[in-house]
Amino acid sequence: MIPSSEECPCLSALPRPACLLDEKNVITCVNGAFQSFFAFTQAGVSIVEAVKWDDDSTLLEAIRGGNPTIVHGFTGLCGSHRSVTVHGTPTAEGMLCVFHDVQSMRRLSESASLVLPAVDQIQEGILITDAGGRILYVNAAFELQSGWKAEQIVGQSPSILKSGTHSDSFYREMWTRLLSGHAYRGEMQNRRKDGTIYNVEKVITPIFDENGRISHFVSTDRDVTEERLTQRRLMESETKFRTIFERSPLGIAVTDNPGHITDANSEFLRMLGMNIDELRGRHLKEITFADDVAENERILELVREEPVPGYELRKRYVRKDGRTFWARTVVAVVRDEMQRPFMKLGIIEDITERVQAEEALSRAYSELEDLRNALERVSLFAMMENDGTLLRINEAFCEFFGRDEPDLIGKPVYRLVTEKRSARIFLRALSEYRRKGIFREEIPLKAASGPQKWFDSTLMPLQDETGKARGAAWIMFDVSDRKQAEEALVHQAMHDTLTDLPNRSLFSDRLHQALLRANRLNEKVAVLFVDIDRFKFVNDTFGHAHGDLILVAAARRIQSALRPDDTVSRQGGDEFMVLLPGLGKNDHAASVAEKVLASFEAPFTVNDTELTIGASIGIALYPDDANEPDDLLRLADMALYRAKEEGRGRYVFYNAAQLKQSRDRFEKEGQIRQAVREWQFVPYFQPRVHAQSGRMIAVEALIRWMHPVHGVLFPDAFIPIAEETGLIYGLGEGVFRDAVRSYSQWKHVFPEGFVFSVNLSAKQFYQVGLLEKLRDTVHQAGLHARCFELEITESTVMNLDQKTLTVLHDLRREGFRIALDDFGTGYSSLTYLERLPVDTIKIDRL
Known part of the structure; x- marks a missing residue:
């Protein structure tokens, strides 16, 4: 019987001919492509006996060499004489051998040489891979879209373009469809070489060889980033318009070009005594007083004939109950690219009392x-x-x-x-x-x-x-x-509602004006990105009400350090932007940054609670660092990140080296994210021994990253970034899961009361649902919580607030043991220990 790939799952997904060999080069398993290509019918024979090779020794060297090697000449049972490349890879099931027909590759290359010059002129990005997903070709449009040159990306996997915004199930469903022979169509987000995200409408088509097997995939990408950005901006613009539209103290109506009403705000509906369903679709003539219709039509005819931007008129409107009122109507005419009017927006003010007064004056x-x-x-x-x-x-x-x-x-x-x-x-x-x-x-x-x-x-x-x-x-x-009321609406649209500072939109406008002036007068401009240190801690600990009071007080302190012509803006959350126009030299930006930091030295008092909160500042300069507003903001943000890395409570000027450091940091974050997703981590166990008897009573679960390039990495290479980015949650759950699995495997050799100790980070400790996750993991393994000790640092629980004590007591009640690590680095007080429900203390130093 021929061993099939169903017995060897590692072969089932391979489209090329493949087999598994034991240490004697005997075939133990093959896939369907192998059987078809080599006309293989035997089982239990060596690879050199199964197929007639011109040179058996060359074949065996290629298999054991680890690199793809061309083997010239074999004769299958069908009598054909062919050449193939063979690539051997050691696996747990044996030596995996994958073969590829050289003649097919050459025919594809010859065909491609005729087609690819034309493909290179297509505006959509084209990417071609082999059946295994290795990139073989990209056109010029793809290079422009992704930032990758062909020589840089050919030979890579398309996963290099992953943005991190799609789930594993998304890619799984896509590949399931492709491997079933169907084309994939959809929209996805890719990551350029520089790290930026772009949107593409993608079509991936499987290409089949003469035997009906998938040999290649062709992906066509249309860049729709600008379209999506335009759609988002349009949505924001429509939201702002709708807010002003509905809150306006004046009536507003929208009509199509012939004059049929398509929309109206609540004030205009109130004037007419109608609801929107009664008004929508009516012609203006139907709500215009009969004596005023002719004049109204005359103006409309003028608008159709002359490219006027708008007009103003006085007219009488007819209410639903038949009464009339005078109105001053200011109409803006919206035209298409051919200057043809297609929509009108009218602002209607009830001036009945004013008209009545004027008529009374003119009568006598x-x-x-x-x-x-x-x-x-x-x-x-x-x-x-x-x-x-x-x-x-x-x-x-x-x-x-x-x-x-x-x-x-x-x-x-x-x-x-x-x-x-x-x-x-x-x-x-x-x-x-x-x-x-x-x-x-x-x-x-x-x-x-x-x-x-x-x-x-x-x-x-x-x-x-x-x-x-x-x-x-x-x-x-x-x-x-x-x-x-009108000025309040304008102010509200351009200012932050909490602090009353200029918002992002007004700040951008002022920055643009400052750069124009600086360019004209040969001045400098500084942008300061200010971030409040420990603000999230304040928000989480004392609540959003306290946090809002801190933000208002912080805004006032920053303002106090600025000149009258300077601008401070709240960008959102605890982030503020400061604009310093008209600078003569860089020292002034540093001086202002020092004043801002000094303004945070005094404690903040909120509801009789004193809180010490600092700030970190990143600074970018025009024209030293950048000439465009968006670039200045981005560079100031990078400098702020450096200020935080250096210990917070300081200011840092942008320098070019930060760009590389930031990119390295983001690259490492992506690697850690992939490592957590693929679980490239292995547990190491450190024994804990009884001092008198020498008997091992517990082990501590440690974590090491088996990096595919750099080998074994210790926690200090990835834990800090995982803590900062939130990846620590998935990482911590995986470590605990590995510890539970190991305990379950080894429990028969452990003495009674043996304990596995697992570290919990501060973020994990305060994670919502922590107890339920730990309990479920332990129970699914058929174990008890008393088998595990949760190790937390003294700094994690040093606040000793009610929330901390509640978490500790809940874990203890469930049966988990609690260990306090690094004792002595914080309070170092035995009185402090009396309030903590802990079982074990690990002393930092004697």
Whole structure:
């Protein structure tokens, strides 16, 4: 009977001819490709007997040599004479031999030489691998997408492009589909050579040889990174627009080009007394007063004929109940690339009261007094000569300017104020009135006492019976509340809600302006990336409310160290950015950084609790380090990382060496992540011996990384990075799992009470669900928690808060023993020990 690959799982996934040999070169197992290629029908024979080779010794040297070697000439049972490459690899089941047909490779090379020059011109990235996944070819577009040159990546595995954002099951499902002979289509994220992530729409197609077996895979990648970024930015823009749209104190409506309403905010719906379902789809004519439709249509026709950006009109709208109201409508016309209007956005302000006031003024001069009394509570009113000399004013006018009526009558209106800005506004209004016959604008005016206010101002003529202007009336409605609401919306969009500091968007704008100015005046600009040390500890320990108070206080301290023209922005979390424009030399950036660090020296007091919190700062300079805003921010972030590595509580200027160090660090992080995923770690056990009897009573589980390149690595080479990145959780669970498995295998040789000791990191100790994970692992192995001792450092539990004691007592109640490691490095107090439920103390030093 022929041994099949079902009995040897290591052969089942190999597409090429493969077999397993014992130490005497006897075939113990083959896959289907081997049987087909060599016409193999025998079992229990040596490799040199199974196939007729021209030179048996060359074959055996190739198998045992460990490198792919071409063996010229063999004759199968079918009588064909061929050459193959053979590669031997030792495995636990025996020597694995994999063969490849040289003639097939040559035919593929000849075909490829005709096709690949054309493929190299395709804009999509092309990657070709052999059946085992080894990269054979990439085109120029792929090089541009990935940053890898062909000579660097050919021979590698496509896993070099893995971004870390997809799960193992994602790749498993993809390969299952490909190996079943079907093409794969989907979107995934790859990692460029420089570490950045890019999105591709990928199609992978399996290629079959003349025997119907998969010989190659062809992958076509279309880079859609910019498309996804544009989609994300569009979504953010739409969110901001929707926020302003819904919170606006004015009505807002959106129509298509013919004038059908597609959307409206709640304020406009309130004005009309409708809900959105009643309004959507209606034409503007349906909600426009009949007498105003013709003028409205005339303006719409003008917009269709002339490329105007927008227009303004007064019109009457009809409410659902049939009543009308006057509105000032400002319309922005949105056009396509051919300058054809396809959408309009209108801002509608209810000006019914204002129009009614203007109509009352124009009806009759005799009714002016009654109108003045009606307006007394809501506006400033004045009658004047055409040259601006005051004839009559209302009481509110006198109160606003802090003067009595006799002192004002007969005086030019522009001499009422000493504040230059208000005087200039009066003069400009009179000038425009004389030129156009009317002045209408929202203007700011400074009161005699009190804050500046905004007024909707109308200066209009007073006509006699013949229609001749005999003077002018100035009506000013106080719209300060609306202005404040609008300014508040703008401020909210550009500032952090917690600290009221400029947000990321406003900071980016100011940085851009500072760089333009620096380039023009040959100045320097510094960007400081400030991160609060130990903030996560404060948040986790005292709660988010305390954390928010710390952030507000930290923002004020940073501001206190800056010049008036400097900017501090909260970027999110506990990260702040500082912009120092107009620098003459680098020393000023260092001086500011020192002031910021000094401002953190005093403890923070939050709800009667004093907390000592420091800061770390990274600094990047224009033009020394970079010329673009994004590059400056990135380099400042790298410098901040270096400041943290050097011990926190300090500032560090960016230098080019940091770039390489950061890349090395990220590369090592990726290696550790892969090592945890593939579990490249093995347990080492250190015995613990009874001092008097010499009997071994316990072992401590240690961890070593069997690095595929560097060999055995000790914990100090990977534990710190694992702690920092959160990989320690998976690493710790794997170590405990290995310890439980080893105990289960060796328990028959252990004496009663023998214990396995396993280290727990500080992050693991406070991990949610720790007890449940440990309990499940032990119970699944059929063991008891008393067989295991959990070893924690003194620094992990030195706070002795209720949360720490609760975790310790829960572990003890479950049956786990507790060991305190490195005792003496922290409190070193026996009183301190009395409160800790521990079984074993490991003293750091005597």
